[in-house]
Amino acid sequence: MKVYINGLGSVSCQEGTRNFKSADLTKVSQGLNQATQPSYKDLIPAGMLRRMAKGVKMGIYASHSALEEANITVPDAVITGTGLGCLIDSEKFLCAMLENNESYLTPTSFIQSTHNTVGGQIALQLQCMGYNFTYVHQNTSFESALLDALLQVQAGELDNALIGGVDEIGDMTMHFLQLAKKINTTDEVFTKGVNYGEGATFMVLENRLTAQSYAEVVDTDISNRIDSVPDYIKTFLARQSLTPNQIEVLVVGSNQTANDGTYYSEAQNICSNSVVETFKEFSGEYHTASAFGLLNACEMLKYQQLFSTGESKSIEYILVYNQFDGKDHSLTLLKKC
Amino acid sequence: MEDLKIELKGKIIEVLNLEDITIEDIQDNDPLFGDGLGLDSIDALELIVLMDKDYGIKLSDPKEGRSIFQSVETMATYIAANRTK
Numbered sequence: 001m002k003v004y005i006n007g008l009g010s011v012s013c014q015e016g017t018r019n020f021k022s023a024d025l026t027k028v029s030q031g032l033n034q035a036t037q038p039s040y041k042d043l044i045p046a047g048m049l050r051r052m053a054k055g056v057k058m059g060i061y062a063s064h065s066a067l068e069e070a071n072i073t074v075p076d077a078v079i080t081g082t083g084l085g086c087l088i089d090s091e092k093f094l095c096a097m098l099e100n101n102e103s104y105l106t107p108t109s110f111i112q113s114t115h116n117t118v119g120g121q122i123a124l125q126l127q128c129m130g131y132n133f134t135y136v137h138q139n140t141s142f143e144s145a146l147l148d149a150l151l152q153v154q155a156g157e158l159d160n161a162l163i164g165g166v167d168e169i170g171d172m173t174m175h176f177l178q179l180a181k182k183i184n185t186t187d188e189v190f191t192k193g194v195n196y197g198e199g200a201t202f203m204v205l206e207n208r209l210t211a212q213s214y215a216e217v218v219d220t221d222i223s224n225r226i227d228s229v230p231d232y233i234k235t236f237l238a239r240q241s242l243t244p245n246q247i248e249v250l251v252v253g254s255n256q257t258a259n260d261g262t263y264y265s266e267a268q269n270i271c272s273n274s275v276v277e278t279f280k281e282f283s284g285e286y287h288t289a290s291a292f293g294l295l296n297a298c299e300m301l302k303y304q305q306l307f308s309t310g311e312s313k314s315i316e317y318i319l320v321y322n323q324f325d326g327k328d329h330s331l332t333l334l335k336k337c
Numbered sequence: 338m339e340d341l342k343i344e345l346k347g348k349i350i351e352v353l354n355l356e357d358i359t360i361e362d363i364q365d366n367d368p369l370f371g372d373g374l375g376l377d378s379i380d381a382l383e384l385i386v387l388m389d390k391d392y393g394i395k396l397s398d399p400k401e402g403r404s405i406f407q408s409v410e411t412m413a414t415y416i417a418a419n420r421t422k
Contacts, residue, residue, distance in 0.1 A: 047375055050354045104390040106352070107382045 003153045004213040004337060006160075007072070007204035008295050009065025011035050011058040012283055013197050017065060020282070020296055022308045028284045031184035032174055033197045044125070051108055052121065053086045055168035058200035059118035060125055063162055067126075069212060070204035075162040077131035078123045079149050081141030083287020085115030087170030095172070118166050118200075131158070139328035140222045141165060142201075142288040146332065147220050149205045156207075164202030165288025192258045192325070197284015201291035203298070214298035215318070215334040223329045229266035233321070236331045248315045249306070250274035251297045253290050253322035256281070263329075267321050274319070277307050290322040294332060301336050342413045348391065349374075349409070352383050365410040373408070381406060388412075393421030 010017050013033045014025050040049055040057050043064055049057070059080065067075065084090075089112035096105060111117070116134035123132050131152070135144035142165030149161035174196060177183045181190040205217065218240055226232045233244055250271045252264045256278075268276050277300070283292040296307045297318045306313050316336050323329040346360045349369075353376065367373040370381070384406055388394040394416065396402050405415045 046356070047377075050356050051379070100390065104386050106386045107379050111379070 003217045006206045007066040007070030009062035010201045012199035025282045027281045028195045033284045035199045053089045059166045062200040062202040066202040076158040077161040079145040079163045080119040081135045081145040081165045086117045089113045091170045091172045139324040142291040143330040160206040165291035166200035167286040169198045194255045194285040213337045215301040218333040220332040230270040244271045247271045247274045247319045249318045251277045251320040259325045366408045
């Protein structure tokens with residue numbers, strides 16, 4: 001059974017939430033880049049809003065946009081991916097433990113410190129009693145959610161699924177990562193440092209083609225470590241009887257730092273006919289940033305237009321390749337509807 | 338007592354993250370739960386922790402909490418009479 005992406009939603013470092021054209025976007029230029037927060041008041045009751053962490057609010061907003069676009073009120077499943085979960089409340093809870101000598105622990109930050117809070121709150125808002133799962137697999141967290149939904153819709157277990165990736169910046173954790181020279185600071189750009197971001201990107205996978213459909217999700221694959229990028233890509237595409245030469249656009253999760261290694265250049269070499277598109281200079285790096293890249297790929301396919309230049313191009317296949325520091329490789333193949 | 342009530346209102350706003358509500362918006366006798374501020378059971382737990390942490394008052398009887406948490410006025414009266422901090 002074919003699986004289509006029929007709705008998209010995003011909250012990111014950018015002002016807008018959709019229809020991204022690189023010329024209209026601002027490149028992230030600092031070590032830490034907060035997501036631009038939309039107004040949540042029309043969407044979430046004030047009583048609930050005051051207790052929600054940023055990641056939860058971003059997730060609810062992005063999922064609402066995706067569902068609205070797909071014209072689905074309650075999905076069959078809510079499947080999320082997150083690298084670090086609700087980090088702000090986790091930090092708040094741990095700080096309270098330290099400050100109060102493990103006494104006086106309040107419930108709100110504890111309840112919200114679990115990784116599945118976003119998926120749970122989305123389901124509560126929607127009164128969705130279906131399958132609800134959260135994957136916490138570092139830089140393949142989102143792809144794990146995608147793979148789960150893809151397999152279940154392909155198998156006929158679900159008609160549709162709301163999937164997404166969400167991560168938020170927590171000051172304490174980011175400070176530690178800056179001390180470890182993994183995230184750039186305002187004063188220093190480290191050899192392996194990245195400009196960090198945050199955000200939520202959600203999409204609706206469905207077994208039916210609609211006028212709203214963005215792309216067909218043909219296949220996805222996750223591998224923690226690989227021996228050879230060319231072999232990884234060739235083997236993956238061979239599952240669909242394709243070769244790298246048939247990929248018109250290659251979307252890579254490059255940070256343009258030493259973390260990239262030679263992985264992305266090897267991917268570009270093997271997909272020699274492809275136009276290469278990048279996205280992390282607009283989203284920042286975070287564990288589920290690849291969902292932002294997939295969103296861009298969907299829009300490129302639907303509108304048959306390149307993200308970087310806005311130039312029209314006939315695109316049949318897009319391959320999205322992401323990895324971080326030589327680990328957590330993922331490939332997702334999209335096809336024009 | 339008036340100072341305590343103002344202090345209490347500020348702490349309630351801060352601890353419960355009552356966005357868009359100021360100290361002036363909370364009247365001394367406004368119900369905290371239900372029709373008033375609309376607090377719920379999780380908020381009640383937060384208030385119990387606040388009483389213990391900031392005023393040294395441990396509430397162990399839930400029935401007792403019901404009357405204490407009726408309003409800022411009842412909370413302040415109870416705190417003034419029982420505080421150890």
